[in-house]
Amino acid sequence: MQSKRFSARTLDANALKSFAHPLRLRIYDLLDEHGPSTATRLAALLGHNTGATSYHLRELARHGMIEVAPEMGRGKEKYWRIVRGGFTYGDTPPDAEAASALEFLLDDLVRQRGAELARWREEASGAPEEWVQASTFGRRSLRLTPAETAEMRDEVFEVLERYRTVSDRREREPRAAAEDPSLGHVVIHFDVLPVGTRDGG
Incomplete structure (x- = not known):
């Protein structure tokens, strides 16, 4: 995939x-x-x-x-x-x-x-x-195929893209964003690491 x-x-x-x-x-x-x-x-x-x-x-x-x-x-x-x-x-x-x-x-x-x-x-x-x-x-350890792994990765990125769009809209309206005290700088880490696959694991 x-x-x-x-x-x-x-x-x-x-x-x-x-x-x-x-x-x-x-x-x-x-x-x-x-x-x-x-x-x-x-x-x-x-x-x-x-x-x-x-x-x-x-x-x-x-x-x-x-x-x-x-x-x-x-x-x-x-x-x-x-x-x-x-x-x-x-x-x-x-x-x-x-x-x-x-x-x-x-x-x-x-x-x-x-x-x-x-x-x-x-x-x-x-x-x-x-x-x-x-x-x-958060950390999860799953048993998945390469196709399932790619599908899961893309689904997570679709969610992240949705919220990136929200964030980008705020950056286009900096004055309105500055007036919202609830806003913060949020960092999301997302890694998909198939471990143990090199040389047969």
């Missing part, structure tokens, strides 16, 4: 190579967590100069990862935001350099997930009760 595409865009080999940069990943993470920001503010958060930060922002924008938020800022002040819709790393990269970049990005994804889980474990005891009740740590 072929995987459905639930992302607005797939990173090509050049985008993979560009994105596989520690500072660009950090900038993307900051924009994802805190919303639109300027090169000056990001530089202060990262401990880098504004020129370097601006360069990396332009590189991210060149590959469709982020964009300028034209409705924000005054004069020459420029706010950057993540492009709605997410992305996928796509199929096997066509060359060794892109394959190496993909390995780097996947390793960073594993690191990021571990850090986010550890952060919530630390913050949960002091978080508002409604967020504690809404959150969960």
Whole structure:
């Protein structure tokens, strides 16, 4: 069964190579967590100069990862935001350099997930009760065929896409979203890992 595409865009080999940069990943993470920001503010958060930060922002924008938020800022002040819709790393990269970049990005994804889980474990005891009740740590171990696994994965992604659409609508109406104190930045981890299949398990 072929995987459905639930992302607005797939990173090509050049985008993979560009994105596989520690500072660009950090900038993307900051924009994802805190919303639109300027090169000056990001530089202060990262401990880098504004020129370097601006360069990396332009590189991210060149590959469709982020964009300028034209409705924000005054004069020459420029706010950057993540492009709605997410992305996928796509199929096997066509060359060794892109394959190496993909390995780097996947390793960073594993690191990021571990850090986010550890952060919530630390913050949960002091978080508002409604967020504690809404959150969960989940793991399931199932006996499925590859076809069943792909079908289950796609069904879960269909649900995630529905809520991504809700989230994207709010990003198009930032003023209304800012007036809703119940909104929070929610991270969803979803992995499907067929373990023990290499060399017959």
